[in-house]
Amino acid sequence: MKALTANRLIDGEVVFWSHGRWVERFGEAELFTDEAPADDAEGRAKSEGTVVVDPYLIEVGETDGGAAPIAYRERLRALGPTNTPDHGKQALGGHDIDVIAHASGVARSGGRLNLIKRK
Amino acid sequence: MYQYDVLDKEFLADRSAEFRHQVARRLAGEITEDQFKPLRLMNGLYLQLHAYMLRIAIPYGTVNGAQLRKLAWIARTYDKGYGHFTTRTNLQFHWIKLRDMPDILDALAEVDLHAIQTSGNCIRNVTADPRAGATAEEVDDPRVWAEVIRQWSTLHPEFTYLPRKFKIAVTASAKDRTAAKTHDIGLSLRRERDGTLGFEVMVGGGLGRSPYIGKTVREHLPVDRLLSYLEAVLRVYNRHGRRDNPAKARIKILVAQLGIEEFARQVEAEWALIDASKVDLPDTELARIRSFFARPDFQTLPRVSDAFDAAKAADAGLARFARNNVHAHKVPGYAIVDVSLKAIGATPGDASAEQLEVLADLAERYSLGEARVTHEQNIVLPHVKLDDLAAVYAGLKAAELASPNINLVSDIIACPGLDYCALANARAIPVAQDIARRFEDADRAELVGELKIKISGCINACGHHHVGHIGILGVDKKGEEFYQLTLGGSGAEDAEVGKPLGPALAANQVGQAIEDLVEVYLRERKGEERFLDTFRRTGVAPFKEAVYAEAH
Numbered sequence: 017m018k019a020l021t022a023n024r025l026i027d028g029e030v031v032f033w034s035h036g037r038w039v040e041r042f043g044e045a046e047l048f049t050d051e052a053p054a055d056d057a058e059g060r061a062k063s064e065g066t067v068v069v070d071p072y073l074i075e076v077g078e079t080d081g082g083a084a085p086i087a088y089r090e091r092l093r094a095l096g097p098t099n100t101p102d103h104g105k106q107a108l109g110g111h112d113i114d115v116i117a118h119a120s121g122v123a124r125s126g127g128r129l130n131l132i133k134r135k
Numbered sequence: 136m137y138q139y140d141v142l143d144k145e146f147l148a149d150r151s152a153e154f155r156h157q158v159a160r161r162l163a164g165e166i167t168e169d170q171f172k173p174l175r176l177m178n179g180l181y182l183q184l185h186a187y188m189l190r191i192a193i194p195y196g197t198v199n200g201a202q203l204r205k206l207a208w209i210a211r212t213y214d215k216g217y218g219h220f221t222t223r224t225n226l227q228f229h230w231i232k233l234r235d236m237p238d239i240l241d242a243l244a245e246v247d248l249h250a251i252q253t254s255g256n257c258i259r260n261v262t263a264d265p266r267a268g269a270t271a272e273e274v275d276d277p278r279v280w281a282e283v284i285r286q287w288s289t290l291h292p293e294f295t296y297l298p299r300k301f302k303i304a305v306t307a308s309a310k311d312r313t314a315a316k317t318h319d320i321g322l323s324l325r326r327e328r329d330g331t332l333g334f335e336v337m338v339g340g341g342l343g344r345s346p347y348i349g350k351t352v353r354e355h356l357p358v359d360r361l362l363s364y365l366e367a368v369l370r371v372y373n374r375h376g377r378r379d380n381p382a383k384a385r386i387k388i389l390v391a392q393l394g395i396e397e398f399a400r401q402v403e404a405e406w407a408l409i410d411a412s413k414v415d416l417p418d419t420e421l422a423r424i425r426s427f428f429a430r431p432d433f434q435t436l437p438r439v440s441d442a443f444d445a446a447k448a449a450d451a452g453l454a455r456f457a458r459n460n461v462h463a464h465k466v467p468g469y470a471i472v473d474v475s476l477k478a479i480g481a482t483p484g485d486a487s488a489e490q491l492e493v494l495a496d497l498a499e500r501y502s503l504g505e506a507r508v509t510h511e512q513n514i515v516l517p518h519v520k521l522d523d524l525a526a527v528y529a530g531l532k533a534a535e536l537a538s539p540n541i542n543l544v545s546d547i548i549a550c551p552g553l554d555y556c557a558l559a560n561a562r563a564i565p566v567a568q569d570i571a572r573r574f575e576d577a578d579r580a581e582l583v584g585e586l587k588i589k590i591s592g593c594i595n596a597c598g599h600h601h602v603g604h605i606g607i608l609g610v611d612k613k614g615e616e617f618y619q620l621t622l623g624g625s626g627a628e629d630a631e632v633g634k635p636l637g638p639a640l641a642a643n644q645v646g647q648a649i650e651d652l653v654e655v656y657l658r659e660r661k662g663e664e665r666f667l668d669t670f671r672r673t674g675v676a677p678f679k680e681a682v683y684a685e686a687h
Contacts, residue, residue, distance in 0.1 A: 026162065027232035028186035066164040069182060076504035088616070089553060093184050099482050099564040103215055103230070104185055 017076040017083060018048045020057050023070035030093045030105070031068060036093060041105065042094040043112025047076055047083055048099070077119075080116050082112065084119035091116050136505065137282050137427045138198050139247040139447035147244040150251065151399055154178050163677040164233075179250025180236060183557045187231040190253040191243060195263035195281035195305070196224035202497035203506060207247040207488040213239055218491065220476060220484040222262055222548060222599055224279075225253055229555050249556040251289065256297045258288035261302040262313045265507035268428060271465035272308035274326040278430050280334075280361065281305045283416055283424055287362050294369050299384035301369070302341075309628065316340045316349040316511055316630035317602055319386045320368060325355070332358045333469030338368060338398070339390030342596035346632045347387040350395040352402060359421075363414040367406035371398065380436040431503045431518060436468025440521035453528050455577060456539040457639070461524065472502075474514040474531060475538040475546060480573045481550040481563050484512035493534040501527050510599075511587075512548055513541065544586045544653065545571040548599055552592030552609060553616070559592035561609025561616035561642075566590055569646040574653075583653055586666045589624075602626035604667045605652060606633045607645065616642045622652070622678055623670045634675055637683050651681040 019042070020033035030037040032045030039045060048054035054073055061071035075086040085091050094116050096104015106113055139147070140288050154174070161171040175181075179190040181355035206226060206358075213235045214228040221227055227451025231239065243249055252259055263281040267273065284303055288294065294301070304313040307324035309415040315321030321337035333355040356364050372386045375393075390398050447454045459542045462471040474494065477483050486494070494514055498506040500524045509515060519527055527567070531537040540546045547570060550556065552563030569592055574580045589603030593610075602607035606621035624633030640648055653666075655677050670678065 021180055023186075026169075026234050028182055030185060065167055066162065069168050084381075088614070089184070092553060096185060097229075098562065099554055100215075117320070 017078070018054045018073045019076050019085070020048075020071060020073055021045075021090070022061060022071035024064075025067060025069050033061060033071070036054065036060075036120055037043045040111060041110075042085065042116060043082075043110065048073075068089070079115060081118075082115040084116045091119060101112045136199060136276070137424070143247070144244070147247070147249055150178075150249065151237065151240040151244050154240055157185070158233060158237055166625040173255070175233075175236075175253040177251065178236070178240065178422050179253040180231070180233070181254065181557075183229065183555050183556065184553075186229065187233055187236075189228045189231045189236070189239065189250060190221070191226045191228075191248055191250050192214055192260045193224050193226055193508050194285055195261050195266075195278055196265050196510075197263075197268075197278060198506050198508060200495040200499040200506075202246045202248055203491045203498065204218045205242060205248070206207070207491035207495070209239055209242055210491065211372065217485050217487045219482070219551065220486065220508050220511060220512050220514070222510050222550070222597055224262060224265075224510055225260055226425075226508070227551070229551070256299050257295050257303045258284075258297075258303065260293065261285055262287075262302070262315075262318065262510055264308060264312050265308045265509040265515045265519065266312060266462070266471055267307070267507075268430070269464050269469075269471050270308060271463065272310055273323050273324070273357075275307050275332055276425075277305040277307040277324060279421075279425050279429050280322065280358070282325070282378075282427070283361065283421070284365070286424075287365070287416075289355075293366075294373065297369070297373055297388075298378045299381065301372075301386070303365075311626075311628040311630075312509070314599065314602065314626035314630070316628075317342055317346075317626055318349065320365070321349045324358070327355060329677075334358060334361060336364065336368075339387040339395070340630070341385050341387040342599060342601045343385070344382055344594050344596075345385075345388065346596070347391060348630045348632060350390065352395060352399045358500040359418070360411065360415055362416055363402055363411040364402075364406055366409055366414055367402045369404050371401045376402075386577050400550070401530050433466045433469060433518070436466075436520065436522070438467040440524070443521045443524050446525035450525075450534070450541070452537075453525060455581070456528050457524065459536075459539045459543065459581070460541045464518070466518075470519050470521055470524060470528060472516040472524070473509075473541040474516060474536050475540050475547045476513050476536075477540060477571065479537045479545060479571045480568050481535075481571075483547050483567050486514075490534050493530060493536065497527055497530050511546065513546070515603075517630075522604045523614070533647055539577060540580060542585045542587065543580045544574045544583050544588065545580060546587070547571060548589040548603070550581075550591050550598035552590075556592060558595055559609065560594075560611040561588040561592050561618065563592040563598055563607075563609060565641070566607060566609075566618065566645055570649050573646050573650055583657065584665055586653070586656075587626075589626075589651070600624075601632045602630060603633060604665075604670070606651065610639055612639055618642065618645045618683070620645075620648065620652075622675060623667065624647045625667060636675065637679055640682075644670075652678050655681045 095106040144489040261281040263277040304315040304318040323335040336353040337349035507515040547567040549563040549567040553559035590607040591600040593596035620636040621633030
């Protein structure tokens, strides 16, 4: 599975694509099982240059209780920094946060897709 | 400290207005992110994992009460109530919103602060000895020269697009507290036998992917020739530094490839072509700058303070603080106070808005209005009367700023790492927190003595791991956080790059490994040896054995 993420231009907030709009919680992100709609969404997001910065697709895996980004870096983005549990999205709590917080697996290198741009 | 004049203030106001306009154009879609990114970076604004990060220059680490209060206000108003002091003596806010940036720059300008040249391939904030003007060890006040370099390098048109960033340090003591030999240029002020002041100029130091210790390119540079000589060094670098590969673009690579003799020859040849009268600072201007760093109005006081001695005798905590955090001042009856931003379990270098305000109050009330930021992510109150030490300690303690651990095992440098930084491969902060908790026992920490642990979350080495007595580098190994240990590094006057201990360790093995290394040191040390001295005598073998024995 894949999800589409970016940072929001105006405040830098981590956001996820969900059926034509950007949401702040990973739990509300649209999860793509097929390549074509994911690539379409990425293309559309890239045209929203006044809304987000640097949209990209990430790998998502099924874990205990739900979906979570596979890359540790992406899980940190979806949660917030580990040294301050009261900062970032993790402070909101909820099932989706719990799922990501308890996910395990690969760190930074496995996360970002389409890193090599084909011209 | 240096006071901005009307021109300085107008310039900052103009820059702030310019960036306000640039932000508006970006939000309106008139410029793209590719066009905007270099503009925001020139104003210290990075986009990191969770938000924008704003890096504010603290010029040569010197800051006053009004500035600390303004930083606290920004932390509270626009961030999450804290700031992070870095190994470049800057302050970073990690939760900044682009829409607030113009107002933040205006607020900074009110107290003569800005974020210019805290990013980009230009001459960055100069590092100077945090004990400048307070230590008897110095031959001159390095801040004078740091300010000279700041003014010369600010928006220098020739050096705004160098092959890569450029960092300069100035020290005036034999004991180096600036990590001068890890800078692109390290300047060490010396007084010659004939009484003249000169700089030993070291060039080509740097950490990152390829660590180098700076080499001496000139033993004695007369101080009045500083700027023309710097210009010659920068010109040789600007012309021949590699622009094809960012990993090989720093001056250290050029110096290593040319050799120091050939590099020196080219600099001398370039220097001879420069019209020094147009570049070197006139004596009148130097005198003007020097006047901002005039000796403060110190009182005439006895060498010892009965009140302080009595307070120490009555309070073991104060006595411990005095042993570790209080240092000799050049003026009788005064002391230099190191304030640790490394409370056990805290994030190294972080200060809350409340703590920044306490530091502002203490600086104004007890330290002639001044504080300093150190490259080891701590704060210095440079001019505290011995009679006031107990009150300063009480004020610090109430704000959880009285950790008595300067230069001890829990005084750890750590970069923000993967918790915040878009470049990082692994976290640094939790590793530092774990190690500090293991050495929470202050008696044990003092028994271990000076031990500098430095942690970076990636090879860019913001945490100076190469020059830690114990260096820890976070790496991404098949998708998991792993940590490579190096031993025997030093960023001081005896600078040296640490040697690898062995294969990288998993995150949950690092804390125990540090404990094992310390046990080896305590077993092997002779006399007054520091960890570093013992390592240099024994070599890596006993340490390696302790950490990796079970794996064999």
